[in-house]
Amino acid sequence: MYFQPLLYISNWLRWLFSPVYIFIKKISHPFIKWMLRRTTGLCELQRTCYCELSGAPRILGVEDSLKKSKSAKVQTLVQFLDLAAKEKRFSTTGSAQIIRNTVETICCIKMIHLDSHQPFYKLFGECVSIIWCLKQLLHDLESIRTTGYDSSNAEHEKKLLELWNLLMPMTELESRVSNSWKDIGFQGDDPKTDFRGMGILGLENLHFFAKNYPDVALQVLSHSNHPKHGYSFAIVGINLTHLAYNLWKDGTAKSHIYNLCCHQLQVPCPTLLHFHRFYCYLFIEFDKLWITEKPLTIMEFGRIRSIFENDIRLLLSNPNCLFKLNLPVEHV
Numbered sequence: 001m002y003f004q005p006l007l008y009i010s011n012w013l014r015w016l017f018s019p020v021y022i023f024i025k026k027i028s029h030p031f032i033k034w035m036l037r038r039t040t041g042l043c044e045l046q047r048t049c050y051c052e053l054s055g056a057p058r059i060l061g062v063e064d065s066l067k068k069s070k071s072a073k074v075q076t077l078v079q080f081l082d083l084a085a086k087e088k089r090f091s092t093t094g095s096a097q098i099i100r101n102t103v104e105t106i107c108c109i110k111m112i113h114l115d116s117h118q119p120f121y122k123l124f125g126e127c128v129s130i131i132w133c134l135k136q137l138l139h140d141l142e143s144i145r146t147t148g149y150d151s152s153n154a155e156h157e158k159k160l161l162e163l164w165n166l167l168m169p170m171t172e173l174e175s176r177v178s179n180s181w182k183d184i185g186f187q188g189d190d191p192k193t194d195f196r197g198m199g200i201l202g203l204e205n206l207h208f209f210a211k212n213y214p215d216v217a218l219q220v221l222s223h224s225n226h227p228k229h230g231y232s233f234a235i236v237g238i239n240l241t242h243l244a245y246n247l248w249k250d251g252t253a254k255s256h257i258y259n260l261c262c263h264q265l266q267v268p269c270p271t272l273l274h275f276h277r278f279y280c281y282l283f284i285e286f287d288k289l290w291i292t293e294k295p296l297t298i299m300e301f302g303r304i305r306s307i308f309e310n311d312i313r314l315l316l317s318n319p320n321c322l323f324k325l326n327l328p329v330e331h332v
């Protein structure tokens with residue numbers, strides 16, 4: 001209680017001086033960096049690796065430091081890594097060499113003696129690996145997304161029919177083009193037109209959800225068929241692919257992705273599997289929100305989706321964010 005006025009004043013002062021504060025921070029940043037380097041003998045990358053918590057705080061710090069570096073040599077290195085990700089050279093066999101070279105180049109530029117900084121080698125290498133594996137994965141996602149659904153492609157057709165069987169295990173689809181597709185939330189009698197903007201990525205997401213979490217997917221499907229508060233399962237699902245894709249592409253999901261990678265025991269690298277799981281998380285949470293909002297028509301989709309997106313973005317803005325699938329199994 002005593003602190004209330006103090007808090008108020010300090011918040012007010014902070015607000016008043018924030019432009020000044022940002023300006024001072026901006027001009028003093030190089031000076032502070034130089035001071036720290038002189039006093040601790042460590043460069044910014046080393047301090048980030050040693051002092052920040054593992055996971056997103058450290059990896060985001062390293063990424064930021066590399067991006068903002070004024071050294072032309074560092075920028076060339078970053079461009080080289082970007083190109084390697086684009087050309088998909090981060091593979092089980094190729095990554096190790098690229099990462100070793102990167103760490104050695106940085107040590108050379110920053111005059112870090114490897115003998116006395118072995119931990120840096122490992123920590124920095126892990127960050128580099130995760131940052132550029134993600135960039136490579138984004139290129140992969142982009143090419144899956146831009147692959148349109150093609151009815152003459154046997155694999156696409158197989159996946160689509162499998163989706164039906166997973167979601168409607170008791171009902172056989174009478175023909176490939178059928179009005180029954182509406183039962184799982186497609187718009188017309190041929191789902192191929194519904195994938196549009198998200199291409200085959202939309203189908204793969206739905207398929208993964210139905211295949212790996214069948215109980216939950218069926219439960220969500222049954223919610224979507226609610227007589228009063230229903231929605232189109234597949235159409236909403238494809239829309240959530242769009243959301244998941246945007247959150248990964250614009251970097252918002254990095255907090256979750258980076259924290260996830262460092263909790264893994266094996267090779268710390270984001271993969272397609274993580275994207276699919278992230279999508280399942282979104283679908284399950286969206287369904288929960290929809291149920292609590294009890295919208296009377298599907299016209300409210302835009303409103304609820306935007307509440308949902310804001311909530312998710314807010315959660316992801318915390319560097320400690322890590323989404324865990326809450327599998328809701330109701331016993332009815």
Ligand SMILES: *[C@@H]1O[C@H](CO)[C@@H](O)[C@H](O)[C@H]1NC(C)=O
Nearest residue numbers: 197198238239242301302305
């Ligand atoms: C998903 O819904 C939002 C809001 O209604 C819309 O802006 C967006 O284009 C949709 N995306 C897809 C792929 O349908």
